Amino acid sequence: MAAVIKLLSPWRFDRFARASKAALVSCVQLHRSAAVMGASVEEFNTAKEKLGNLKKDPGNEVKLKIYALFKQATQGPCNTPKPSMLDFVNKAKWDAWKSLGSVSQEEARQQYVDLISSLVGTEAPAVSAQPTGSTKGFQTLLVSTEDNITTIRLNRPEKKNAITVEMYNELIEALDLAGKDDSVITVITGSGDYYCSGNDLNNFTKIPEGGVEKMAKESGELLRRYVKAYIDFPKPLIGVINGPAVGVSVTVLGLFDVVYATEKATFHTPFSQLGQSPEGCSSYIFPKIMGAAKASEMLLFNKKLTAAQACEVGLVTEVFPESSFQSEVWTRLKAYAKLPKNSLALSKQLIRAVEKEKLHAVNDAEVERLVERWLSDECMQAIMSFFQAKSKL
Numbered sequence: 001m002a003a004v005i006k007l008l009s010p011w012r013f014d015r016f017a018r019a020s021k022a023a024l025v026s027c028v029q030l031h032r033s034a035a036v037m038g039a040s041v042e043e044f045n046t047a048k049e050k051l052g053n054l055k056k057d058p059g060n061e062v063k064l065k066i067y068a069l070f071k072q073a074t075q076g077p078c079n080t081p082k083p084s085m086l087d088f089v090n091k092a093k094w095d096a097w098k099s100l101g102s103v104s105q106e107e108a109r110q111q112y113v114d115l116i117s118s119l120v121g122t123e124a125p126a127v128s129a130q131p132t133g134s135t136k137g138f139q140t141l142l143v144s145t146e147d148n149i150t151t152i153r154l155n156r157p158e159k160k161n162a163i164t165v166e167m168y169n170e171l172i173e174a175l176d177l178a179g180k181d182d183s184v185i186t187v188i189t190g191s192g193d194y195y196c197s198g199n200d201l202n203n204f205t206k207i208p209e210g211g212v213e214k215m216a217k218e219s220g221e222l223l224r225r226y227v228k229a230y231i232d233f234p235k236p237l238i239g240v241i242n243g244p245a246v247g248v249s250v251t252v253l254g255l256f257d258v259v260y261a262t263e264k265a266t267f268h269t270p271f272s273q274l275g276q277s278p279e280g281c282s283s284y285i286f287p288k289i290m291g292a293a294k295a296s297e298m299l300l301f302n303k304k305l306t307a308a309q310a311c312e313v314g315l316v317t318e319v320f321p322e323s324s325f326q327s328e329v330w331t332r333l334k335a336y337a338k339l340p341k342n343s344l345a346l347s348k349q350l351i352r353a354v355e356k357e358k359l360h361a362v363n364d365a366e367v368e369r370l371v372e373r374w375l376s377d378e379c380m381q382a383i384m385s386f387f388q389a390k391s392k393l
Ligand SMILES: CCC/C=C/C(=O)SCCNC(=O)CCNC(=O)[C@H](O)C(C)(C)COP(=O)([O-])OP(=O)([O-])OC[C@H]1O[C@@H](n2cnc3c(N)ncnc32)[C@H](O)[C@@H]1OP(=O)([O-])[O-]
Pocket: 158, 159, 160, 162, 163, 197, 198, 199, 200, 201, 202, 223, 246, 247, 248, 249, 270, 271, 274, 276, 279, 390
């Protein structure tokens, strides 16, 4: 580990940034005739320059992410042989690159730009009393505002963006800030090959002094606030589902205004498998949008839907081919974000107002049931099985 820290020290990092520039030149040459959507090569280039001007060392974990995104953006998925266990530095870099899986070069470029702008944003002096996504630093999210769009990117790709207690709290805060900033629309998406693997099951292993009852009560309160943040969100909220989605990351999609998915996304709510029960207002919204039987297949019998099936039942608005997903979706979102801000927000609020009270009541009831479930033998047994299976790998 000491070796990793040494290699990625600020001095070495500068060298890495300079080496990256050479690689970038070839990338620009390669792509100079291509029509570039999403983050352009120029934006990528600018982000790379901004990286060299960072005053604060962003830490090894972030540097590894920057490295991985750069490699993915310029060379594509990692196909090089795995370095030996004793080659700590190259192994750490290889692991970071490999964890991006099959993320496209275009998406990696977008994530690289978002990551650098979020790092620059946290260093920039506040220019306005009004909070904006781009001036807030988070540990588990990348939040940036550009072209009238605030993007909240779940950013634990090595854990498939599983939602820790910290991430729940940060998402609540990020949504609160996005609701108040100058952006016209807000987007939630994921880093890496998954959109999100749902609740981080390690949340259940951190038992406070008051015991499991206290843990269940606190988790319930957190979940209630988390779902409330979606119910009350005041402007259009768009899901850009870049890969598989599990559990609570699927259920809250019913509270989004529009959901765009890549064809490789899947939608899975394995609640009964985990001895749990539905949340995110899905016990009300899913039967409403897809009919009781289709909702039961998902919420009771753990049926995993493909993106096309999720679109057929109305959970997903539109499915895109993986190869053009990022460019098509972001082109469309940039056009949406040019529409009049207040008209969009007020129209969304009218649509939501009809059901708001009902949704809060459903949220309360679902949380109450889940708090009981978390204390049940069925649930504890299921969580133990997950960790037992993991330890056998
Ligand atoms: C609170 C409200 C109620 C919420 C309900 C829900 O959301 S219910 C839904 C709850 N969610 C679930 O039941 C999903 C549980 N997870 C899974 O079933 C699988 O991980 C997978 C199918 C998501 C991906 O399989 P794959 O073979 O492609 O990848 P991989 O397995 O190698 O994963 C890479 C690393 O990430 C780790 N990690 C990933 N997800 C979680 C998680 N949720 N938790 C903890 N850790 C998680 C994984 O352990 C591994 O860590 P390691 O070993 O490197 O230290």
